[in-house]
Amino acid sequence: MQVKSHNDKVQASLKENSATVYAKHYFSNHDMNPKGLNMLTINEIKQIDVEKDDIPATPSVKAVVLSKSQLEKGTGNTKPKFYAVIADETGSISVTIYNDKDYDKFIVGFGVVLINILLKQSYVAVTSRSDVAICKSFAIPDDVTKNAVSLPGQEVPSLKSAMLSPVKTILSVKAKVVKVSPSTTKSFNGTELAFQELALKDNTGSATLSVWDQMVNTCETGQLIRVNKCRVRLFNDVKKLSTTRDSTLEVINHDDTLDDVSSEEEDINGDEPANLELPSGTLVAVFEVDPYLACPRSACNNKKLITVLEKEKYLMQCKNCMSRYRGDNCNLYIRSTMLLKSNHDGDTKKVTIFKPNILKMFESRGVSSTITADKNEMFENLLEIIPFDIKYTLINNTIKEMKATCLLFWMLIRFRRGHP
Numbered sequence: 001m002q003v004k005s006h007n008d009k010v011q012a013s014l015k016e017n018s019a020t021v022y023a024k025h026y027f028s029n030h031d032m033n034p035k036g037l038n039m040l041t042i043n044e045i046k047q048i049d050v051e052k053d054d055i056p057a058t059p060s061v062k063a064v065v066l067s068k069s070q071l072e073k074g075t076g077n078t079k080p081k082f083y084a085v086i087a088d089e090t091g092s093i094s095v096t097i098y099n100d101k102d103y104d105k106f107i108v109g110f111g112v113v114l115i116n117i118l119l120k121q122s123y124v125a126v127t128s129r130s131d132v133a134i135c136k137s138f139a140i141p142d143d144v145t146k147n148a149v150s151l152p153g154q155e156v157p158s159l160k161s162a163m164l165s166p167v168k169t170i171l172s173v174k175a176k177v178v179k180v181s182p183s184t185t186k187s188f189n190g191t192e193l194a195f196q197e198l199a200l201k202d203n204t205g206s207a208t209l210s211v212w213d214q215m216v217n218t219c220e221t222g223q224l225i226r227v228n229k230c231r232v233r234l235f236n237d238v239k240k241l242s243t244t245r246d247s248t249l250e251v252i253n254h255d256d257t258l259d260d261v262s263s264e265e266e267d268i269n270g271d272e273p274a275n276l277e278l279p280s281g282t283l284v285a286v287f288e289v290d291p292y293l294a295c296p297r298s299a300c301n302n303k304k305l306i307t308v309l310e311k312e313k314y315l316m317q318c319k320n321c322m323s324r325y326r327g328d329n330c331n332l333y334i335r336s337t338m339l340l341k342s343n344h345d346g347d348t349k350k351v352t353i354f355k356p357n358i359l360k361m362f363e364s365r366g367v368s369s370t371i372t373a374d375k376n377e378m379f380e381n382l383l384e385i386i387p388f389d390i391k392y393t394l395i396n397n398t399i400k401e402m403k404a405t406c407l408l409f410w411m412l413i414r415f416r417r418g419h420p
């Protein structure tokens with residue numbers, strides 16, 4: 001056991017204060033000003049939006065190693081790498097280490113100080129510009145270890161937990177293929193690649209797997225497959241799994257946990273499993289409410305009408321079909337812009353929501369609110385029912401599919417207020 005003997009050596013040196021060990025290790029190799037280090041907690045790292053926020057100089061973290069993968073030898077143009085999961089008092093995160101020299105420094109159950117890491121939203125990376133020190137272990141709260149992220153590439157126990165993993169997580173799953181879409185090509189980073197989608201199912205749920213390149217057309221409906229190292233990705237705000245260059249897809253003959261999974265694809269479109277795929281969030285604020293008259297022709301899809309003057313009378317005109325209507329022949333429609341907070345990344349964005357979903361919101365709260373042309377009244381009615389939890393699909397920042405969630409809380413409030 002190579003690691004064991006290494007552990008002993010480390011243990012001896014750790015009799016010294018951990019901070020001293022770390023400082024010695026670090027400052028013997030670097031002339032950098034110690035004030036230049038930014039020690040961050042894992043939770044702080046996760047809060048940084050790497051695309052928007054300013055990334056602190058020399059981001060560094062002190063954590064305990066929870067698990068570690070095998071070392072993957074590099075090929076001609078890829079570096080050797082391995083993965084680890086680290087945790088501190090505030091949470092856990094996975095680390096990709098792009099070298100083999102640090103392999104022995106990541107010891108499960110020991111502490112590490114990672115200096116000048118690369119922040120990648122849902123994981124961090126140790127590169128040739130980073131430095132790794134070993135330190136004493138420290139206590140990690142039970143709920144952090146229990147809910148720790150899984151080691152990248154590790155098989156997750158179920159499709160449900162795969163779909164609950166953070167975006168960009170690399171994981172492996174096994175499932176039954178219940179539908180295979182026709183193959184097509186898609187542009188990816190400027191290259192045309194073969195592409196298809198597989199509907200996967202196991203006893204816990206379902207998922208869509210986007211399959212790329214050589215893995216296209218390698219399995220059929222009804223087969224059991226194991227996909228190694230696919231990535232959780234967001235497509236139009238819907239979580240899907242996607243193969244990467246590192247992925248492998250193999251057909252397996254038999255698996256105990258998948259024996260009684262039906263091949264019925266219909267189940268996937270049923271209420272329960274489909275719910276799993278919808279992202280969830282909360283409508284937290286209302287920007288604007290706009291009731292308006294819309295074209296009554298169904299082909300015009302509730303196009304907002306404009307007022308025109310014809311023979312000294314005001315009429316409503318559709319800019320789509322160009323028809324003119326009297327006001328009482330038009331549809332009363334409504335649109336609202338609201339602030340949506342995503343449960344996945346905590347991101348907030350301005351979204352547009354139209355009449356059918358606004359009605360759904362009122363109905364699910366048991367508010368018998370009809371849509372009226374009174375802007376202020378509609379505004380107040382919406383303010384009454386937020387914050388409002390939903391599952392949704394988003395297309396161009398418009399909420400399309402929507403389900404209200406968590407009724408109980410509101411029933412209770414209304415009850416307290418003395419509503420029936």
Ligand SMILES: [Zn+2]
Binds near residue numbers: 318
């Ligand atoms: Zn029209």
